[in-house]
Amino acid sequence: MAAREGYARDGLETRGVLMSSTPLRKVTVWDAPTRLFHWSLVLLIAAAYLTAEFGLIDWHFRAGYAIIALLLFRLAWGFVGSDTARFSRFLQNPLKAIQHLAHFTRREPDTEIGHNAAGGWMVLVLLALLLIQVGTGLFSNDQVFSEGPLAKYVGSAMSDRLTGLHELNFNLILIAVILHVLAVMAYALVKRHDLVRPMVTGWKRLPESMPAPRMANAGLAVVLFAVAAGIAWFISTLG
Structure with a gap:
């Protein structure tokens, strides 16, 4: 057993030496639309939180509609976008995600193109939570003056229940965001x-x-986002 562990350790060290001596080049791994989506979403989640905390309901809804546009765009981009943005490329067997985490403490060169096996599932979880958040928000109310554009279609009792789910789900989003940030920090430190x-x-x-991964045409991203924004605007007019 000790000999086998020694061979494994020597293999890792040899791999590290080989990787360090391998010629490297700059490779584009994230397209501009994906990066803009990521950082815009960060800002809008913060805006949604702050506007809710300070009772700025009109601006809270505006942030929510903007998030809807981003999510609709990202869902479409996950099927027709660049290689690293496609769900089919970064969603792997859950067992691979577990295996990846099992070797987390192993220090080795970063050769991942796009999301790793565990990161891909984290992205899916965050997208699912955000879809639940904006979906329930459309039916929610503040029990005073404001309500979502679709609240009138489900009745006050159902609207109240969905409002409660909306508030609970945001706590789950905060937990997921904190775990995401901690994971990024852990990758940097470990x-x-x-x-x-x-x-x-x-x-x-x-x-x-x-x-290098294939990058999709940025013009396609502009068209998809314009359509997504139009759908979000239409939803906003239903109230």
């Missing part, structure tokens, strides 16, 4: 992987032998 810079710049250094 594995020395910088996950933030590629999401800002779009690129990372990878071995020359690794093929």
